[in-house]
Amino acid sequence: MNALISTALSGVVLMFVGLFVRNKQHIKFFAIAAILIAFIANLAQYPSVELGGYVMYGMIEVTKFGVIFNAVALGATLLYFLLSGSEFEKVGEHVGDYFALIFFILAGITLASSFSNLLMLFLAIEIMSIPQYILAGADKKSLKSNEASLKYFLMGSFSTGILLMGITLIYGAAGTFDLSGLGVGAGSVHPLALCGIILIVFALSFKVSAAPFHFWTPDVYDGSPTVFTSFMSTIVKAGAFVAFLRMFHTSFAGGSISQHWTLILSIITAVTLVIGNFSAVFQQSVKRMLAYSSIAQAGFMLFAVVAMNNLGGQGIVLYAAAYSIATIGVFAVLMKLKDYTFEGFNGLARKQPLLAAAVAVFMFSLAGIPVTAGFFAKYFVLSAAIQHGHLLWLVIIAILCAAISVYYYFRVIIAMYFKTGEPEVEPVSGGFKAALILTIALVLVLGLFPNLLLCWI
Amino acid sequence: MLTVLLILIPFIAGLIAFGLKGSGPKVLGIISSLATVVISIGTWCTFRTTPDSLNFVADWIPQLGSQFRVGLDGMAVMLCLLTAVGFLLIFITIYSRNYENPGSFYGLMLLAQAGLMGVFTAYDALLFYVFWELALIPVYFLCSMWGGEKRIAVTFKFFIYTFLGSLLMMVGIIYLYFQTPDHSFSWTTFSSLPLVPEQQKWLFWVFFIAFAIKMPVFPFHTWQPDTYEQSPTPVTMILSGLMVKMGLFGLIRWCLLLVPQGVGMWADVAIVLCIIGIIYASAIAMVQNDLKRLIAYSSIAHIGLMCAAIFADNEQSLQGALVQMFNHGINIIGLWIIVDAIQQRLGVKNMDQLGGIARKAPRMAIFFVIICLANIGLPLTNGFIGEFLMFSGLFQYNHWFMAFAGLGIILSAVYTLGMIQKVIFGESNDLTETTTDLQPGETLALSLIVMMILVLGVYPKPMLDLVSSTTEVFNKVF
Numbered sequence: 001m002n003a004l005i006s007t008a009l010s011g012v013v014l015m016f017v018g019l020f021v022r023n024k025q026h027i028k029f030f031a032i033a034a035i036l037i038a039f040i041a042n043l044a045q046y047p048s049v050e051l052g053g054y055v056m057y058g059m060i061e062v063t064k065f066g067v068i069f070n071a072v073a074l075g076a077t078l079l080y081f082l083l084s085g086s087e088f089e090k091v092g093e094h095v096g097d098y099f100a101l102i103f104f105i106l107a108g109i110t111l112a113s114s115f116s117n118l119l120m121l122f123l124a125i126e127i128m129s130i131p132q133y134i135l136a137g138a139d140k141k142s143l144k145s146n147e148a149s150l151k152y153f154l155m156g157s158f159s160t161g162i163l164l165m166g167i168t169l170i171y172g173a174a175g176t177f178d179l180s181g182l183g184v185g186a187g188s189v190h191p192l193a194l195c196g197i198i199l200i201v202f203a204l205s206f207k208v209s210a211a212p213f214h215f216w217t218p219d220v221y222d223g224s225p226t227v228f229t230s231f232m233s234t235i236v237k238a239g240a241f242v243a244f245l246r247m248f249h250t251s252f253a254g255g256s257i258s259q260h261w262t263l264i265l266s267i268i269t270a271v272t273l274v275i276g277n278f279s280a281v282f283q284q285s286v287k288r289m290l291a292y293s294s295i296a297q298a299g300f301m302l303f304a305v306v307a308m309n310n311l312g313g314q315g316i317v318l319y320a321a322a323y324s325i326a327t328i329g330v331f332a333v334l335m336k337l338k339d340y341t342f343e344g345f346n347g348l349a350r351k352q353p354l355l356a357a358a359v360a361v362f363m364f365s366l367a368g369i370p371v372t373a374g375f376f377a378k379y380f381v382l383s384a385a386i387q388h389g390h391l392l393w394l395v396i397i398a399i400l401c402a403a404i405s406v407y408y409y410f411r412v413i414i415a416m417y418f419k420t421g422e423p424e425v426e427p428v429s430g431g432f433k434a435a436l437i438l439t440i441a442l443v444l445v446l447g448l449f450p451n452l453l454l455c456w457i
Numbered sequence: 458m459l460t461v462l463l464i465l466i467p468f469i470a471g472l473i474a475f476g477l478k479g480s481g482p483k484v485l486g487i488i489s490s491l492a493t494v495v496i497s498i499g500t501w502c503t504f505r506t507t508p509d510s511l512n513f514v515a516d517w518i519p520q521l522g523s524q525f526r527v528g529l530d531g532m533a534v535m536l537c538l539l540t541a542v543g544f545l546l547i548f549i550t551i552y553s554r555n556y557e558n559p560g561s562f563y564g565l566m567l568l569a570q571a572g573l574m575g576v577f578t579a580y581d582a583l584l585f586y587v588f589w590e591l592a593l594i595p596v597y598f599l600c601s602m603w604g605g606e607k608r609i610a611v612t613f614k615f616f617i618y619t620f621l622g623s624l625l626m627m628v629g630i631i632y633l634y635f636q637t638p639d640h641s642f643s644w645t646t647f648s649s650l651p652l653v654p655e656q657q658k659w660l661f662w663v664f665f666i667a668f669a670i671k672m673p674v675f676p677f678h679t680w681q682p683d684t685y686e687q688s689p690t691p692v693t694m695i696l697s698g699l700m701v702k703m704g705l706f707g708l709i710r711w712c713l714l715l716v717p718q719g720v721g722m723w724a725d726v727a728i729v730l731c732i733i734g735i736i737y738a739s740a741i742a743m744v745q746n747d748l749k750r751l752i753a754y755s756s757i758a759h760i761g762l763m764c765a766a767i768f769a770d771n772e773q774s775l776q777g778a779l780v781q782m783f784n785h786g787i788n789i790i791g792l793w794i795i796v797d798a799i800q801q802r803l804g805v806k807n808m809d810q811l812g813g814i815a816r817k818a819p820r821m822a823i824f825f826v827i828i829c830l831a832n833i834g835l836p837l838t839n840g841f842i843g844e845f846l847m848f849s850g851l852f853q854y855n856h857w858f859m860a861f862a863g864l865g866i867i868l869s870a871v872y873t874l875g876m877i878q879k880v881i882f883g884e885s886n887d888l889t890e891t892t893t894d895l896q897p898g899e900t901l902a903l904s905l906i907v908m909m910i911l912v913l914g915v916y917p918k919p920m921l922d923l924v925s926s927t928t929e930v931f932n933k934v935f
Binding site for chain 2: 407454455
């Protein structure tokens with residue numbers, strides 16, 4: 001609750017700060033301070049929910065899980081600001097607005113982790129989406145950015161419509177918007193509810209870019225200004241996932257209803273894994289490869305939703321943290337390069353050893369190699385699926401795909417370390433290096449001791 | 458505590474080496490590997506008196522029930538000793554060489570050693586998996602940065618291949634984890650799980666494929682000759698002398714006892730694969746012209762025999778395989794040292810360009826012949842005792858298997874003697890006239906190896922005693 005209030009307020013304040021403060025550096029510092037306050041305010045709420053959550057007017061339910069997830073999202077955003085905050089000014093004039101929009105998205109994410117009413121779900125998803133349409137088109141002079149924005153907006157509106165339709169149908173079947181009172185899990189399944197659930201699965205699959213609803217992803221992520229792609233493909237996606245998880249675990253788990261959507265969702269998961277990984281293999285641009293990799297990683301996160309158990313819940317928090325931190329780090333380095341193709345990375349290890357080492361660690365993490373956070377993230381989602389018992393076929397597909405993913409992640413490492421070249425790198429400040437070292441340390445610490453994060457849930 | 462030191466010393470030395478320049482890393486490498494040898498001999502002595510004091514447990518991830526649990530049994534003591542000695546030999550051999558970027562080179566070598574030690578000592582499945590991967594990453598970088606011209610593609614294939622195997626193993630580990638009553642990864646719990654035959658039937662394969670890729674066993678061997686050929690020779694020594702032992706070790710520790718009935722069901726299939734591998738690899742080795750590839754294929758054949766012996770389901774063959782793991786490690790490192798010495802001096806490794814080296818470099822020739830004979834398994838060399846035990850065990854299991862595997866020995870004699878003849882005897886040519894004899898470092902390393910070959914060939918009892926504690930455990934299982 002604290003997180004929601006502080007992010008929403010910060011967003012509004014930042015909009016006006018942009019009017020009065022001309023120095024863009026100051027705006028950035030202000031944003032960093034605001035996110036720090038939100039982070040602390042959010043954690044301050046932890047003691048009060050430690051023994052159980054509480055519900056606000058039947059709309060919002062603050063739980064331990066929600067608070068920890070918010071902490072991960074806000075902490076990752078803090079890292080994002082530290083690493084890429086100075087890139088904001090390169091996009092356009094209105095730096096204050098961009099920061100404000102990011103804060104609004106965060107407000108949506110904090111809502112997504114704690115809604116207890118279908119209307120709030122709808123609000124959360126919309127608050128997350130609309131600022132993204134603007135951010136995707138922030139580079140007004142670039143045709144690709146405009147295309148990305150329009151495409152995202154059109155596709156996004158459709159999926160919003162589908163989500164709303166699904167909510168309506170469920171309301172028709174259950175007679176209430178309240179998550180705990182839906183009761184569709186018990187007894188026989190009302191056909192209306194079934195249609196509603198399927199529509200919601202489709203809409204949320206679109207939001208998390210699961211195949212076959214992923215077609216917008218590569219173009220939007222590729223066309224948007226890189227600094228915003230970094231945010232959209234990580235933290236926002238994790239936010240959509242937590243909404244997905246909350247929705248299905250509280251309302252549709254158990255009973256005969258879960259059989260219906262589990263099958264559909266596991267097929268979506270398999271397709272997402274296969275399409276994401278195979279398409280990523282053929283990319284020539286690292287930015288586009290990361291777009292497809294985000295689809296592939298979404299496939300792994302879907303495991304947590306399909307498996308419907310505690311391990312899945314822990315898994316999604318760890319996965320969100322591991323994936324977001326690593327991808328934000330890679331994007332931060334990518335923005336320092338002139339050339340976004342794989343060849344652009346050739347010989348980076350000689351020229352900028354720290355940047356290369358950082359990218360190598362992040363790639364290891366994304367590929368799920370031990371001693372990085374990504375390993376335990378994959379471990380948890382896979383074990384959630386194995387514990388579920390009936391998803392072994394999906395686990396086998398996931399493993400084959402994980403092996404494929406090594407191919408495209410390691411292409412970057414090969415380019416940096418084993419090939420020679422003269423990459424064009426922008427000058428790197430000491431602060432950036434410090435933030436990068438902090439990020440590497442986080443990835444390694446979470447890879448060695450995931451319980452530092454998990455012991456809170 | 459000694460066990461932890463085995464991992465910690467190379468690990469810390471490796472991290473420090475990254476920051477050193479000039480000849481600093483070399484000296485550090487020698488010091489660290491000497492210290493590791495001393496410690497591993499210390500563990501051997503401790504093992505004879507108070508084996509329990511070698512175990513060490515600390516909390517790692519309490520939520521998962523995973524612990525930092527390391528310990529040593531006879532087999533592990535032997536393999537740690539092999540790893541320690543192997544690295545010392547490698548570092549002595551390459552002391553006079555200068556590698557580009559020595560800090561990273563030695564750092565990665567030492568990290569690989571730490572990973573190997575971890576694999577051999579881990580008694581917690583998750584920890585084992587982590588070390589299993591950790592040993593691979595430095596080797597991947599070593600091959601890709603200092604290897605031959607096709608190195609990038611070849612080592613990439615090697616990495617993805619082994620990574621896929623490891624992931625399969627991880628599924629097996631997670632599955633077993635959920636079967637444990639107290640949700641733990643401890644080896645003791647894993648090995649006492651009451652699994653029904655249906656479970657063991659498929660669990661066997663997820664573990665076996667992971668280990669078979671590492672060894673490698675036919676048909677999972679395709680990465681191996683290319684990787685051995687393209688890697689810088691010190692790394693090839695690590696790969697063929699030490700890392701393949703990870704596969705055999707994993708098979709014994711993490712497969713045989715975990716899914717004994719699964720092993721029983723599939724042992725014949727596995728042995729047939731091994732025997733196909735032995736004959737196939739030997740046949741290819743006979744027609745090889747490239748020295749490195751020849752030794753690579755001969756290694757497939759030898760490993761195939763050890764793997765078959767492990768599946769042969771009796772104490773004798775298992776004991777033979779264990780002793781042979783040590784001896785094969787020593788011998789093949791010796792062979793690579795000589796191949797490397799030739800390649801360094803003459804710049805070629807094709808046998809038709811060589812010949813008549815004996816006259817120019819007599820010391821090298823003597824060492825080469827002795828090591829080759831040990832590799833064939835001639836009596837009085839260390840190779841003999843292991844092969845004898847393995848064949849006698851295989852014979853008790855199934856006569857036909859023994860007969861076909863025995864073909865491998867004959868073929869091995871054919872290609873090894875052929876190699877000796879082509880490389881060091883015969884007419885010398887313009888190129889080989891320029892050969893110089895071994896340098897002090899190489900001589901020292903090779904003399905140590907030849908000493909071990911002869912001593913263990915005449916008096917193998919210490920090794921047999923060391924591994925007997927491991928084989929006894931298995932005797933109760935079968």
